[in-house]
Amino acid sequence: MKTQVAIIGAGPAGLLLGHLLRADGIEAIVIERQSPDYVLGRIRAGVLETVTTGLMTKLGIDGRMNAEGLIEAAFNLASNDRLIRIDITALTGKHVTVYGQTELTRDLMEAAEARDLPVVYEAKDLAIHDIEGAAPFVTFVKDGAAQRIEADFIAGCDGFHGPSRKAIPAAAVREYEREYPFGWLGILADVPPCHDELIYANTDAGFALASMRSRARSRYYIQVPLTDRIEDWSEDRLWDQLSARFDPLSRHGVTRGPALEMSIAPLRSYVFETMRHGRLFLAGDSAHIVPPTGAKGLNLAASDVAYLSDALIAHYASGDDAPLEAYQGKALARIWKAERFSWYLTKLMHRFPEDGAFEHRMQAAELDYVAGSQAMQTAIAENYVGLPL
Numbered sequence: 001m002k003t004q005v006a007i008i009g010a011g012p013a014g015l016l017l018g019h020l021l022r023a024d025g026i027e028a029i030v031i032e033r034q035s036p037d038y039v040l041g042r043i044r045a046g047v048l049e050t051v052t053t054g055l056m057t058k059l060g061i062d063g064r065m066n067a068e069g070l071i072e073a074a075f076n077l078a079s080n081d082r083l084i085r086i087d088i089t090a091l092t093g094k095h096v097t098v099y100g101q102t103e104l105t106r107d108l109m110e111a112a113e114a115r116d117l118p119v120v121y122e123a124k125d126l127a128i129h130d131i132e133g134a135a136p137f138v139t140f141v142k143d144g145a146a147q148r149i150e151a152d153f154i155a156g157c158d159g160f161h162g163p164s165r166k167a168i169p170a171a172a173v174r175e176y177e178r179e180y181p182f183g184w185l186g187i188l189a190d191v192p193p194c195h196d197e198l199i200y201a202n203t204d205a206g207f208a209l210a211s212m213r214s215r216a217r218s219r220y221y222i223q224v225p226l227t228d229r230i231e232d233w234s235e236d237r238l239w240d241q242l243s244a245r246f247d248p249l250s251r252h253g254v255t256r257g258p259a260l261e262m263s264i265a266p267l268r269s270y271v272f273e274t275m276r277h278g279r280l281f282l283a284g285d286s287a288h289i290v291p292p293t294g295a296k297g298l299n300l301a302a303s304d305v306a307y308l309s310d311a312l313i314a315h316y317a318s319g320d321d322a323p324l325e326a327y328q329g330k331a332l333a334r335i336w337k338a339e340r341f342s343w344y345l346t347k348l349m350h351r352f353p354e355d356g357a358f359e360h361r362m363q364a365a366e367l368d369y370v371a372g373s374q375a376m377q378t379a380i381a382e383n384y385v386g387l388p389l
């Protein structure tokens, strides 16, 4: 089989890229290792920047997002029992939208057939070949049969653990990493949120986040040591922790309910600067990871894909390869700023095991400064809503 762009991975990056290319008449095939149900079972991001919602609108796949997404004009930072409201709309004129990654992915999956975007699910043993030559191709096994797809370009949208990044020879690699000594334990439950806006809380017991998916579905996270396993946490133990942290801070208090999902995710900052090698282009988590504080991961995947789709469209429309040459530099400029913001907010809001009383005082002083400084609040708000493309 032959196509113009072979896209590896049907997460938000791969599906968005596929739709953006198809909307311009470019042939693309998305190849995914998992089943659709598995992809939709991964509970992840919840906060979308206007860059991301704007792409859905450009594609005309925004009906459900507009109907069900919650417009958030503000969020809160908390320093123990003190709430600091960051009024992002007053400070920047913009807002973010609360709409789950699962829902966005479902909308993109459901629109694929009608828009003639083929998605191959349950593709096993995928391998990438000849990216340095003029005729790269992808091989995989589907239903026991070996498949081969030849393409002009390969887009590696296969997340942090996918094969694309690993297909780039070691001599060409430039990468930067920082791991954090804790993870986030998350719970999703059909109970009303404790507060009408998100709260990122720095408490003596550690970081906690109160988020939501709708007015009837809550999403909470707390900081846990990397050594904790999900079996160490009963639902009751987690709800006790959440109540202790958010009852004093929130308008409605924490309502408990059965967990729809509970999981632990480690925190990491990672940038793989070699986002292009020959005819392979990386986008999304395959090239970078941010710690989730600040909600940048999915939104960065969307901005990468905005740049990459424009560059591929220019190539096919006019043979102009300058945008493809510029892709890595343009994407990295935005990625590093989002990395900085996520790292900054992670350091400001978490309890690091190596920190002592002095560092805790520094965090409290900085949060006190934020509370009294419109300049600081503006800097935080403009990063939170997302820097311009």
Ligand code: FAD
Residues within 6 Å of the ligand: 008, 009, 010, 011, 012, 013, 014, 031, 032, 033, 034, 039, 043, 044, 045, 046, 047, 048, 101, 123, 126, 157, 158, 159, 160, 161, 162, 163, 184, 186, 265, 283, 284, 285, 286, 292, 294, 295, 296, 297, 298, 299, 300, 301
């Ligand atoms: P992925 O979503 O990882 O998709 C990659 C796809 O490639 C997967 O479907 C995978 O199955 C497939 N794949 C992998 N290997 C292969 C293979 N060999 N062959 C074929 N396919 C393959 N981001 C935000 O912006 N806001 C948030 O609020 C936020 N909260 C988060 C909370 C948590 C707990 C976590 C874990 C992440 C959060 N993120 C958030 C980050 C966000 O979820 C990711 O950045 C986003 O999923 C990246 O999309 P992607 O398409 O690049 O990668």
Ligand code: DHB
Residues within 6 Å of the ligand: 044, 045, 046, 047, 198, 209, 211, 212, 219, 292, 293, 294, 295, 296
């Ligand atoms: C959610 C996740 C985040 O990482 C974040 O910063 C805000 C909200 C969420 O899952 O709702």
